[in-house]
Amino acid sequence: MSGVHAAPFVQPASFEFTPESLEQVNRHIAKYPKGRQQSAVMPLLDIAQRQNGGWLPEAAIRVIGELLGMPYIRVYEVASFYTMYNLVPVGRHFVQVCTTTPCWLRGSDQVMDACRQSLGVRNGQTSADGQFTLLEVECLGACVNAPMMQIGDDFYEDLDADSTRRILDDLKAGRAPTPGPQIDRVNAAPVGGPTTLKETA
Amino acid sequence: MPTLTIDGKEVTVAQGTTVLQACEVAGVEVPRFCYHERLSIAGNCRMCLVEQEKAPKPIASCAMPAADNMVIHTNTPQVKKAREGVMEFLLINHPLDCPICDQGGECDLQDQSIAYGKGASRFHENKRAVKEKYMGPLIKTVMTRCIHCTRCVRFAEEVAGVEEIGAIGRGEHMEITTYLEQAMTSELSGNVIDLCPVGALTSKPYAFTARSWELEKVESVDVHDAVGSNIRVDFRGKEVMRVLPRLNEDINQEWISDKTRFAYDGLKRNRLDRPYVRENGKLREATWAEAFAAIAARVNGLPGGKIAAIAGDLADLEAMAALKDLMANLGSANIDCRQDGAKLDASVRASYLFNSTIAGIDKADALLIVGSNPRIEAPIINARIRQRWLNGGFRIGVIGERPELTYDYDYLGAGPGTLGEVASGGHSFADVLRGAKNPMIIVGQGALTRADGAAVLAAAREIAETYGMIGEGWNGFNVLHTAASRVGGLDLGFVPGEGGLDVGGILAGAESGAVEVVYLLHADELDTSKLDKAFVIYQGSHGDNGVKHADVILPGAAYTEKNATWINTEGRVQLGNRAVFPPGDAREDWTIIRALSEVLTGGKLPYDNLGALRRRIAAALPHATAVDDIVSAEWGSFGEAGPLGDAPFASTVTQHYLTNPICRASYTMAECHAVIEPAHEGTGTHG
Numbered sequence: 001m002s003g004v005h006a007a008p009f010v011q012p013a014s015f016e017f018t019p020e021s022l023e024q025v026n027r028h029i030a031k032y033p034k035g036r037q038q039s040a041v042m043p044l045l046d047i048a049q050r051q052n053g054g055w056l057p058e059a060a061i062r063v064i065g066e067l068l069g070m071p072y073i074r075v076y077e078v079a080s081f082y083t084m085y086n087l088v089p090v091g092r093h094f095v096q097v098c099t100t101t102p103c104w105l106r107g108s109d110q111v112m113d114a115c116r117q118s119l120g121v122r123n124g125q126t127s128a129d130g131q132f133t134l135l136e137v138e139c140l141g142a143c144v145n146a147p148m149m150q151i152g153d154d155f156y157e158d159l160d161a162d163s164t165r166r167i168l169d170d171l172k173a174g175r176a177p178t179p180g181p182q183i184d185r186v187n188a189a190p191v192g193g194p195t196t197l198k199e200t201a
Numbered sequence: 202m203p204t205l206t207i208d209g210k211e212v213t214v215a216q217g218t219t220v221l222q223a224c225e226v227a228g229v230e231v232p233r234f235c236y237h238e239r240l241s242i243a244g245n246c247r248m249c250l251v252e253q254e255k256a257p258k259p260i261a262s263c264a265m266p267a268a269d270n271m272v273i274h275t276n277t278p279q280v281k282k283a284r285e286g287v288m289e290f291l292l293i294n295h296p297l298d299c300p301i302c303d304q305g306g307e308c309d310l311q312d313q314s315i316a317y318g319k320g321a322s323r324f325h326e327n328k329r330a331v332k333e334k335y336m337g338p339l340i341k342t343v344m345t346r347c348i349h350c351t352r353c354v355r356f357a358e359e360v361a362g363v364e365e366i367g368a369i370g371r372g373e374h375m376e377i378t379t380y381l382e383q384a385m386t387s388e389l390s391g392n393v394i395d396l397c398p399v400g401a402l403t404s405k406p407y408a409f410t411a412r413s414w415e416l417e418k419v420e421s422v423d424v425h426d427a428v429g430s431n432i433r434v435d436f437r438g439k440e441v442m443r444v445l446p447r448l449n450e451d452i453n454q455e456w457i458s459d460k461t462r463f464a465y466d467g468l469k470r471n472r473l474d475r476p477y478v479r480e481n482g483k484l485r486e487a488t489w490a491e492a493f494a495a496i497a498a499r500v501n502g503l504p505g506g507k508i509a510a511i512a513g514d515l516a517d518l519e520a521m522a523a524l525k526d527l528m529a530n531l532g533s534a535n536i537d538c539r540q541d542g543a544k545l546d547a548s549v550r551a552s553y554l555f556n557s558t559i560a561g562i563d564k565a566d567a568l569l570i571v572g573s574n575p576r577i578e579a580p581i582i583n584a585r586i587r588q589r590w591l592n593g594g595f596r597i598g599v600i601g602e603r604p605e606l607t608y609d610y611d612y613l614g615a616g617p618g619t620l621g622e623v624a625s626g627g628h629s630f631a632d633v634l635r636g637a638k639n640p641m642i643i644v645g646q647g648a649l650t651r652a653d654g655a656a657v658l659a660a661a662r663e664i665a666e667t668y669g670m671i672g673e674g675w676n677g678f679n680v681l682h683t684a685a686s687r688v689g690g691l692d693l694g695f696v697p698g699e700g701g702l703d704v705g706g707i708l709a710g711a712e713s714g715a716v717e718v719v720y721l722l723h724a725d726e727l728d729t730s731k732l733d734k735a736f737v738i739y740q741g742s743h744g745d746n747g748v749k750h751a752d753v754i755l756p757g758a759a760y761t762e763k764n765a766t767w768i769n770t771e772g773r774v775q776l777g778n779r780a781v782f783p784p785g786d787a788r789e790d791w792t793i794i795r796a797l798s799e800v801l802t803g804g805k806l807p808y809d810n811l812g813a814l815r816r817r818i819a820a821a822l823p824h825a826t827a828v829d830d831i832v833s834a835e836w837g838s839f840g841e842a843g844p845l846g847d848a849p850f851a852s853t854v855t856q857h858y859l860t861n862p863i864c865r866a867s868y869t870m871a872e873c874h875a876v877i878e879p880a881h882e883g884t885g886t887h888g
Contacts, residue, residue, distance in 0.1 A: 058381070071364030073380040080369040 004135055005124040006088035015059035021051045025067070037068045041078050044068070045085055054094055055086040083137065091126045091133035093171050095119070096150040099136045102143035107160060111147050112136065114164040131172070144188045145181055154179035205271035220262035220273060221249050229275050232284060232313045234291075234398045235350035236263035239454065240359055246291070246350050248313065250283040251275045259283045281317070288317040291348050294329045294373075295399070302346065304400030306413040310348065331376055336366075337384030338872040339391055339463055341408050347377055347401035353393040360456065361387040362587050362607025377401070384876050388580035388857065391462040395446065395455070404443065406463055406869045411435075411442045419780040420447055422767050423461040424515055424760040425861065427682035428559070428581045429769030430457045434465075434761050434780040441465045441761050441780055451560045452769070458580040459873065460857070460864060465761070467867030471743050473756035474785025484754065489786065489796070492753050497800040499736045499752075500718055505532025507717040509707040512538040512695050513724030513747070514684035514861055517765030517777070518825065520740075520757070520790035521686065521695050522818045523806060524722050527794055530804045534701030535716065538690025540724050541853055542704050543646050544654030545680070547691040550834035552658065554688065555582075555770040556676035557641050558831060562589050565677065567637035568597045569613075569630065571620060571661060572850030573645020574604040577857035578683050579770070583607060596637075598623075598630040601647060601850035617657060617845035620648075624663045634668035641670060641677030646853040649680070652846060659840030671836050678836075682770040683854055685760075686723070689768040692822055711735035721747045722790070723757065725862050740793060742783075743862035755797070756787035759863060763789040764811060766818075766825060773831045774824065 017025055024047050028040040041064065048060040056079055065072045079085045086094070095115060099108045116122060119132045126133040142148045145157030149164070156167050156179055163182040170177040185191045204213040205220075207227040214223045219242070224231045234246035244264035251262045254272035259280060262273070274280060292314065299305045331344040349368065354377065357366040363386055365379045379385055385393075394404050416435040423430040423444075431447035444465050446457040476492035477484040487495075500508065510528050512521045521538060528536050539545055545553045557565060562585045575583040583606065589595050590608040597610040600619045613619050613630050622628040626635075634640045642665055648657045662678065664670070670677030682688060690696075697703050702710055708731040710716030720738045721727070725746040729737075732750045739751035742759040760767075762783040768774050783789065788796075791814055798804040808814040818825050824832035858874040859865050 071380075073365055073367035076380060077367045077369055081371045 003124050004086060004088050004090055004126070004133055007126070009089050011058045013059060015048065015052070015057055015063050017048070017063070018051060021047050029068070038070050038074075041068055041070065041075060042082075045075070045079055049085060053092070054090045055088060058087075089126070091131050093132050093151050095132055095134045095168075096137040096140070097134070098138070098140045098142070098146070098148050098150075100139040100143075102139075103147040106146040108147040110161045111149060111159045111164045114161040115149070115168065118165050118168045132168070145185075157181045158183040158185060203267050203269045203271070205267055205269065205273060207273045208275055214267050218267045220251065220253075220260070220265045220267050220271070223267040224251070224262060224273065224275060231262055231275060232317065233263060234309060234313075234348060235352060237352055237355075237396060240352060240355040240396075243351050243355065246348065247287045248284060248291075248317075250280060250287065252277050252280050284317045285319060288314055289319060289323070292318065292322065293324055294345075295348060296328060296345050298346075302343070302400035303341075303403040303408055304346075304397070308400060309398035329373060334376070334378045335382040335384070336379050336402070337386075337390065338869065338876050339405055339459055340385065340394060341403045341405040342401060343403070344376060344378075344401055346399050348399055349375055349377065350398055351377070352396040352398070353377060353402060356393055356396055357385065357387065357390075359591070360392070360584055360588070361385075361389045362584075363387045366393075386877050388458050388460070388576065389456055389584060391459045392446075392456045404463075406466060407443045411437055416442055417780075419761075419778050421761065421777045421780065422769075422775040423457065424685035424767060424777070425460045425464055425864065426458070426579050426581075427685055427687060427770035428452060428458075428579050429685065429767055429771075429773060429775050430461050430581055431775075432457060432461060434778075436761075436780045439781045439784075441468055451558065452771075452773070453581045454585075456581060456584060460580075460860075460870065463869045463873070464864045464867045466869050467743075467863040467865070468759050468761060470868075471745070471862075471866035472759075472784050472787070473742060473744055473748070473754055474783075474787055475756060476786065477748075477751070477754040479752040484748075484751070492755060493797055493800045495753050496738055496797060500531070501802045503717060506535070507715070508533040508720070509535035509702060509710065509716045509718070510537075510720040510722065511540055511704055511707060511724045511727065512536075512686060512690050512722045513540050513741070514686055514726060515742070515760065515863070516686040516690070516723040517760070517763065517767060517790060518686075518689040518693065518818065519765055519811065519814050520722060520794060521690050521693055522821075523791040523794040523798075523808075523814065524720065525693055525695050526806055526817075527798050527801070527804055528720075529698075530798065530806070531801060534698030535707055535710075536695055536701065537697055537704045537707065538687065538693075538695035539704060540684070540726055541646060541650045542654075543649040543687075544651075544658060545649060545687075545691060546655075546658070546839040547694055547696040549837035549839040550692070550772070551676065551678065551836050552662070552839035553680050553682075553691050554772040554834055555643075555679040555681060556772075556834065557639075557679050558771050558773075559585055561675075562586055562641070564675070565589065565637075565639045565641045566594055566596075567633050567640040568595065569623065569634065569640070569642045569664065570597065570599045570601070570610070571642065571644045572601040572648025572657070572852070573643055573681050574602060574606075574647075574852040574854065575643065575645075575681060576604060576606050578645060578852060578854050579681055582681065582770075596630075596633045598633065601645070602852055604852070615849035616847060617653065617660070617850070618847065620657065620660050620664075621845055624660045624667065626667070631668070634664070634670075637668075639675050639677060640668050641679060643679045643681050645681050645850075646683050647850045650853055651848065651850075653843065655841040656843035656845050657840075659842045660845065662838075662840050663842075676833070676836065680770070683860070685767050685769070688770060688772055689766065692768055692772075692825070693818075694821075708732070721751070723747075723862075726860075740790065741862065742787070743866050745862035745865060747862075755793050756783070756785065757790040757793060758783040758787055762787075765790075766815070766828075768825075771831055772824075772834065774826075774828050776828055 028043040032039040148157040158181040167177040250259040252274040430453035431449040478487040665678040723741040740755040798806040858870040864870040
């Protein structure tokens with residue numbers, strides 16, 4: 001269960017997989033032997049969340065329970081255990097800023113400040129226009145490029161206040177900022193280019 | 202058979218035994234919270250740490266299989282230190298509210314903290330607080346106290362068969378809840394209260410009414426269904442405060458149904474606490490002498506054939522024996538204990554018993570259920586069937602309604618037609634029965650209370666005989682009763698004598714005037730409107746259905762108020778013991794009949810105390826002295842082969858929580874009926 005504070009909202013009474021989603025759903029279910037369909041619960045929850053604009057309504061939990069022959073509470077246990085499932089609505093761009101030690105040492109406080117100022121929301125809140133939700137999260141596993149944040153499916157790394165603001169401004173303007181390191185570095189290679197193994201055989 | 206050494210003592214245990222169980226064999230007590238011998242092993246509380254030689258660190262004994270040559274120490278400083286550490290962790294977030302906690306005094310955490318708790322806390326941070334969860338009308342929650350042992354989760358999943366409780370969230374935010382905080386829809390939900398090692402789940406009706414150490418305790422048996430669950434009645438003064446299960450591996454193991462546990466508040470309401478006599482169409486309070494005089498005035502001089510007696514669901518063996526003797530003295534053969542009109546045959550004992558026994562379900566390998574919904578007729582037996590089903594290799598077929606049971610079954614058909622097909626071997630399930638080593642059949646009252654009940658019984662007997670259910674050391678023919686009194690009544694022969702009328706005949710006779718006096722002994726499940734014209738004597742504990750047309754009311758005792766014998770559906774004789782005295786002028790039932798016999802011409806009964814009455818019963822019914830035992834019954838010929846009807850079988854229990862006068866007087870049961878039974882809507886278990 002993530003720490004998003006939702007404003008009061010209404011749970012949709014029903015949920016239905018779209019034909020496209022259903023195709024993916026069936027592909028995942030088919031991966032597991034008969035009687036073991038429950039193993040597909042996590043991808044199904046993800047598909048439902050993506051289809052539903054980034055959050056998982058209660059109705060979807062029931063639908064997945066029915067689909068996999070699982071008691072609702074078992075699906076709910078999974079959905080509430082993993083922080084990647086949002087059980088309350090989030091904005092179109094879900095901004096998760098890592099503040100665990102490596103990122104914090106490398107300036108995640110400034111990144112968080114820039115997000116707060118740029119979006120006008122506090123941790124866990126969604127902007128009034130419903131475009132952005134800001135959330136402080138624990139380690140996302142990109143410590144080598146700290147500090148970093150995740151927006152939607154993309155990692156934006158090696159951030160500082162300026163690059164953070166620029167990325168958010170791009171998103172606000174409908175542009176697609178380039179994911180990955182925001183400084184002169186390729187993936188997780190050293191800043192300024194490789195320092196070893198420079199010669200190829 | 203591994204042999205291991207525990208605290209210097211060598212023990213040999215069965216393969217698959219855990220170290221914790223081996224410790225128990227060796228007589229060493231190991232503290233635990235999550236481990237429970239009837240649930241799967243979770244290994245998450247870590248309280249059962251012991252030291253194993255050559256192991257680098259303490260091991261959780263509940264999850265460690267015992268192996269050859271293990272050397273276990275349970276009383277070393279290291280073990281004590283480890284357990285103290287675990288206890289300290291558990292107490293980080295556990296509130297220190299024992300003085301206001303209902304579990305106080307019978308709390309595993311409280312008890313074990315005496316042995317392993319530190320005197321003071323080293324933590325200055327706030328304890329975590331968790332919101333209370335709604336779990337229904339029976340379970341009160343204080344989730345801040347929860348230590349996440351997950352016993353309740355495992356019970357719901359494994360024993361109750363309703364996966365409705367789970368642990369949501371993770372880490373420090375983990376919380377135990379039902380899905381969306383709905384009421385738990387199990388008939389066994391109250392058992393999580395006993396399982397909870399702390400005060401997180403406690404009894405809602407019992408909340409703050411008593412402390413465990415101020416209660417007196419009496420061991421007794423339950424009468425809300427025909428299972429005869431062993432119970433302990435806790436009382437204070439003249440009030441029953443709660444009912445708890447008592448261990449009996451052969452019957453209820455350590456569970457009881459919610460009805461057994463929570464219907465006790467019905468013992469305090471709607472009680473008949475003094476005799477009443479109807480005068481000018483109105484009931485008025487009377488003395489015992491006036492009530493007896495009114496009966497004598499009507500009965501004396503009446504030919505026996507015009508008098509009838511019906512024993513209901515909550516009549517004890519002694520009262521039925523006394524009433525039977527009284528009716529014989531009055532020259533009446535019109536007696537019947539089959540209040541629901543079941544076509545049971547009292548002459549062959551095996552024809553109305555749960556012959557395989559409840560524990561025998563464990564040995565069965567195929568089951569045919571006919572006209573019964575065990576889940577609501579006998580939740581304890583249903584749990585036993587589920588337990589057997591979980592072990593695998595157990596095919597279950599159901600003929601009748603299509604209830605939501607807690608196990609998978611093959612639905613064969615709705616009515617007697619399917620039963621005939623199975624009997625003749627024309628149905629595919631017949632092969633399942635034929636291939637089974639210990640097949641069994643459960644015939645419910647829903648199949649027997651019909652016009653063709655005797656023919657259904659005959660068809661069931663045919664199935665039992667055809668498919669090898671009757672053999673050396675195995676009798677798989679079972680009748681599942683719904684009333685605690687029924688087997689006792691049939692054993693006594695509380696059925697019409699030579700030329701006597703049965704329940705249907707008595708009611709019809711009362712309507713036509715052929716029967717002028719009807720004696721109802723705890724009989725409420727009747728169409729009493731037919732008794733309008735007759736002179737009705739009602740003896741019972743509650744002002745329920747039976748008193749509507751009563752002309753004289755004799756206040757009797759409820760099951761917690763008398764020393765009485767009950768024979769359960771297996772034919773097991775059990776003694777119920779008195780916890781409190783009956784209210785007001787009410788008396789133990791057999792004494793009322795004995796006193797009444799004095800004023801009826803030629804009616805006087807020859808016993809003056811319970812011992813004499815029991816000796817009288819034992820003379821006629823030798824097995825009645827074999828308390829807590831089952832005397833197995835001889836197989837015989839019963840039922841009447843005949844045409845089977847077309848109507849589908851339907852369970853006789855439609856409202857599980859309202860089956861007898863005690864439940865109907867209970868607020869708790871009324872609430873369960875309102876909250877939980879609609880949850881079963883459409884599954885055939887609602888009324």
